[in-house]
Amino acid sequence: MRKQHTLPPYLIVVVILFAAALLSVAVGSVSIPLNTLGNVIVSALQQKPAALDPNGVYLKIITDLRLPHMLLLMLVGAALAGSGGAYQGLFRNPLADPFLIGISSGAGLGAVIAMLIKSPYTPAGLMRVPLAAFAGGVVTVFIVTMLARVGRTVPTTNLILAGVAVSSFTSALTSGLMIQSMGEVRRALVWLMGGSMMTGWQPLLGLLPYMVVGLGGLVLIGHPLNVLQFGEEQAAQLGINVQRARWITILLATLSTAAAVAFTGIIGFVGLVVPHIIRLVWGSDYRRLIPLSMLGGASMLLLSDVVARTIIAPQEVPVGIVTALLGAPFFLWILKRSKAQNYW
Amino acid sequence: MLEINSISAGYGNKPILRDVSLHLEAGCVLALIGPNGCGKTTFIRAVSGVLPLQSGEVRIQGHDVTRMPPQQRARMVSVVPQARSIPAAFTAEEVVAMGRTPHLNWLGKISAHDQEVIDEALEKMDLLHLRERTVNELSGGEQQRLFLARSLAQESPLLLMDEPTTHLDLQYQVNLMQRVYQLAHPLKTADSINVKPHTVVITLHDLNLISSYADLVGLMVNGRLVSLGRPAEVLQSDLLSQAYNLPLRVIHEQGLTLVAPGDLPENITG
Numbered sequence: 001m002r003k004q005h006t007l008p009p010y011l012i013v014v015v016i017l018f019a020a021a022l023l024s025v026a027v028g029s030v031s032i033p034l035n036t037l038g039n040v041i042v043s044a045l046q047q048k049p050a051a052l053d054p055n056g057v058y059l060k061i062i063t064d065l066r067l068p069h070m071l072l073l074m075l076v077g078a079a080l081a082g083s084g085g086a087y088q089g090l091f092r093n094p095l096a097d098p099f100l101i102g103i104s105s106g107a108g109l110g111a112v113i114a115m116l117i118k119s120p121y122t123p124a125g126l127m128r129v130p131l132a133a134f135a136g137g138v139v140t141v142f143i144v145t146m147l148a149r150v151g152r153t154v155p156t157t158n159l160i161l162a163g164v165a166v167s168s169f170t171s172a173l174t175s176g177l178m179i180q181s182m183g184e185v186r187r188a189l190v191w192l193m194g195g196s197m198m199t200g201w202q203p204l205l206g207l208l209p210y211m212v213v214g215l216g217g218l219v220l221i222g223h224p225l226n227v228l229q230f231g232e233e234q235a236a237q238l239g240i241n242v243q244r245a246r247w248i249t250i251l252l253a254t255l256s257t258a259a260a261v262a263f264t265g266i267i268g269f270v271g272l273v274v275p276h277i278i279r280l281v282w283g284s285d286y287r288r289l290i291p292l293s294m295l296g297g298a299s300m301l302l303l304s305d306v307v308a309r310t311i312i313a314p315q316e317v318p319v320g321i322v323t324a325l326l327g328a329p330f331f332l333w334i335l336k337r338s339k340a341q342n343y344w
Numbered sequence: 345m346l347e348i349n350s351i352s353a354g355y356g357n358k359p360i361l362r363d364v365s366l367h368l369e370a371g372c373v374l375a376l377i378g379p380n381g382c383g384k385t386t387f388i389r390a391v392s393g394v395l396p397l398q399s400g401e402v403r404i405q406g407h408d409v410t411r412m413p414p415q416q417r418a419r420m421v422s423v424v425p426q427a428r429s430i431p432a433a434f435t436a437e438e439v440v441a442m443g444r445t446p447h448l449n450w451l452g453k454i455s456a457h458d459q460e461v462i463d464e465a466l467e468k469m470d471l472l473h474l475r476e477r478t479v480n481e482l483s484g485g486e487q488q489r490l491f492l493a494r495s496l497a498q499e500s501p502l503l504l505m506d507e508p509t510t511h512l513d514l515q516y517q518v519n520l521m522q523r524v525y526q527l528a529h530p531l532k533t534a535d536s537i538n539v540k541p542h543t544v545v546i547t548l549h550d551l552n553l554i555s556s557y558a559d560l561v562g563l564m565v566n567g568r569l570v571s572l573g574r575p576a577e578v579l580q581s582d583l584l585s586q587a588y589n590l591p592l593r594v595i596h597e598q599g600l601t602l603v604a605p606g607d608l609p610e611n612i613t614g
Binding site: 213221222223224226227229230233234236237238239240241242279283284285287295 | 416
């Protein structure tokens with residue numbers, strides 16, 4: 001069972017994540033040199049003033065802005081990639097990405113509806129948007145799978161076509177709603193492209209409960225997803241309660257996606273690219289694929305965000321644009337590859 | 345061991361399987377034969393619990409399996425499907441380990457005992473040396489043995505096989521049927537004294553393998569079990585000719601019962 005590789009995969013992705021996290025904290029409108037960053041972190045841990053940061057400016061930038069921003073991105077990246085991996089396992093389809101199959105847009109519609117109803121900027125108030133996004137996402141999954149299903153299978157083309165159609169429909173509704181509320185349009189538009197993230201620690205606290213449930217649950221469903229790779233009938237004959245496993249997977253993956261969308265807008269392709277690379281390198285055992293994808297997704301989003309903040313600095317590009325620029329060509333490559341050889 | 349009492353099953357309102365009953369003792373191979381569409385696959389699906397029964401009941405060792413939750417049922421009955429439908433990215437050992445699913449919890453953690461069962465199943469099917477290979481690196485015959493090994497890992501007393509020989513060449517067909525026969529009739533050696541014989545129901549198209557490897561034959565026509573008995577009793581030219589709607593003759597040769605088209609070529613052309 002590829003036992004000989006058990007340690008290295010986690011080690012590799014954690015090292016990458018650590019590097020991405022350092023970069024994410026260091027880079028921005030005010031760049032912090034790495035030696036200063038190290039000095040500030042070490043001193044803060046020892047609760048001493050830092051020699052290279054006499055006024056504590058860097059420390060304030062790090063703790064008030066960069067750190068919560070980094071943690072938010074990590075959770076969102078983990079959620080997108082983890083749920084992407086889970087959808088791919090559930091639909092037995094390498095192109096099932098929460099963005100491509102329309103779940104992100106459905107969640108976005110739910111979130112926009114909730115945003116138009118004013119909520120206070122507190123963790124409790126901020127938790128309403130993800131709930132509405134979750135509802136939007138769940139409804140979308142069912143519409144898309146219903147449209148795409150042929151007998152007992154969900155063919156790739158159908159899934160993507162249904163995803164695109166439903167996604168266009170919900171996006172149109174979302175745009176309509178945003179135009180209705182003129183004042184909010186620009187902010188919401190940027191949000192929708194995965195642009196302006198909410199800052200500070202409050203959003204992080206609002207996001208956390210969903211992520212604990214969603215990501216924690218996804219890590220635990222690897223075994224039933226493995227068995228489901230044989231098809232629903234064989235999975236049932238191997239003792240899996242297929243209906244229950246499907247439901248749990250859909251709810252957990254959609255919860256994670258919806259929470260991510262609610263706090264950072266629609267960021268595509270992370271859920272496609274990361275699980276795919278993990279699968280190519282370390283195989284399709286979902287017990288490992290999902291947690292590795294989460295760590296990888298966190299890294300990818302952090303790095304994309306660094307690019308987004310620096311490429312035309314001082315202006316920031318929405319991070320969703322960066323992931324799309326990276327992910328869309330990747331998507332086409334997978335599409336061509338999966339036609340050429342039916343390796344799935 | 346297996347009691348099937350007048351089961352009917354099908355899709356929508358149309359019953360495909362009609363009022364089928366049969367009783368099997370432990371340690372026997374039943375070959376199910378019949379023309380395409382006669383209900384053999386529906387029978388396998390109904391007995392394995394994935395197709396709900398419209399009426400009747402299936403009991404294994406006295407337990408009503410159709411009303412069991414999937415996990416409990418999968419400890420009583422396992423299914424060996426046709427090769428070709430294995431996810432290519434898993435290794436042989438991973439596939440066999442999935443057979444332990446009915447004995448594992450939600451997390452699928454493999455215990456030392458589970459690992460023993462997996463190794464034993466791989467060994468029985470001569471797959472130990474291929475355990476690290478991924479499925480797409482295996483031949484058709486090896487894949488079919490892999491499915492059988494997965495079923496063995498389930499440790500279920502009843503094994504259902506749905507046309508396992510269809511995509512195999514003659515060498516692999518015979519090899520597989522020998523293994524199936526041995527599962528139902530384990531050799532009595534000192535270290536296998538506790539090996540419990542499996543009961544096997546296997547659907548087949550090749551009628552000539554039957555007399556060598558099956559204890560009983562069931563002939564199905566239009567969803568009904570029209571004949572059940574020893575190979576020599578069921579493989580009769582009039583019964584088969586009628587079932588397959590084709591003149592067939594039955595040849596008895598050195599203890600084998602063979603079936604061939606009834607008309608000689610010159611009769612057809614003449």
